[in-house]
Amino acid sequence: MTILKKNCVQNELLASHTSWKIGGKADIFFSPNSRDELSEFLKSNDCSITWLGNGTNILVRDGGVRGAVISTKKSFNSIQLLDRSNCKVEAGVSCFELAMHATKNNFGPAAFFSGIPGSIGGALTMNAGCFGHETWEFVKSVEVIDRNGDIHHLDPKEFSISYRSVSFPFPLWFLSCEMIFPYKGLTTMEELKSLRDSRIEHQPLTENTCGSVFKNPDGNHAGDLIERSGLKGFRIGGCAVSEKHANFIVNDKEATAKDIETLINHIQNTVKDRFGINLDTEVRIIGEHDE
Ligand SMILES: Cc1cc2nc3c(=O)[nH]c(=O)nc-3n(C[C@H](O)[C@H](O)[C@H](O)COP(=O)(O)OP(=O)(O)OC[C@H]3O[C@@H](n4cnc5c(N)ncnc54)[C@H](O)[C@@H]3O)c2cc1C
The missing domain is CATH 3.30.43.10 (Uridine Diphospho-n-acetylenolpyruvylglucosamine Reductase, domain 2)
Known part of the structure; x- marks a missing residue:
């Protein structure tokens, strides 16, 4: 280095x-x-x-x-309370910190953010969500930077937003956003604890994963289709389909990215053969194959 x-x-x-x-x-x-x-x-x-x-x-x-x-993890990490239900959140802030901030300042509903281990920049890119809420429901405006280093302030209307997908008006990266929480659903520590307990029960949280690998196809749950294809525990190299939640792939034996991609393809082919349904990845795959 x-x-x-x-x-x-x-x-x-x-x-x-x-x-x-x-x-x-x-x-x-x-x-x-x-x-x-x-x-x-x-x-x-x-x-x-x-x-x-x-x-x-x-x-x-x-x-x-x-x-x-x-x-921007180490530096763009401040949350500024603008009024009782409005805050400016920088891209490097973790979703958990935002949920804790909401608890402290009595605004919400923001408890769902507590279980998403990503940053706000990642949550904006993915329209991350769970337990009935999604990130962009609460976005009032975003501050972005383009490839020339110029900063813009944009309205959510300029983005096309859907389930785990956001299309940008031009190539950009998020620096911060202003979020508005309607205040009616306060975010309490009890809610945070109950959502955490539910995750601990159903997801392999202590293992190396990237959360849900596949998006849920219309009217189906990816995890259910994978489980019904008999793939729970199925292993390729150092990774396997989680025994706890079939939409998670665990790296439990020093897997390579190639192992993971091969397993992803195997799952997609098996589910397609069995149910005729295409599983699209939620996880983003980047970089070069090893020579
Ligand atoms: C145990 C576990 C549980 C999870 N549970 C959930 C869940 O309940 N709901 C859910 O939606 N997701 C869940 N996830 C997935 C993940 O946490 C979310 O997708 C999260 O939003 C990703 O954020 P990140 O900061 O880690 O992004 P990264 O993984 O670092 O990046 C994801 C994408 O966002 C882009 N990106 C990141 N920051 C920026 C930025 N500032 N500007 C522009 N692009 C950017 C990256 O280039 C990449 O394309 C889970 C993951 C794990 C490991």
């Missing part, structure tokens, strides 16, 4: 930045300290750019990522 300049390192192993604990090296890994530093980097480097939040919905291939990977 060579230090290039402040906040910029070469050949950073991305496995340590993903919840699957898998992934090759990034040519450059940049953690900007400010908007100015970020903007300057984008203006002065013409390499390809990949953004990383908490790495909880991403499979980085074994050959790593060419160009620069940008992480």
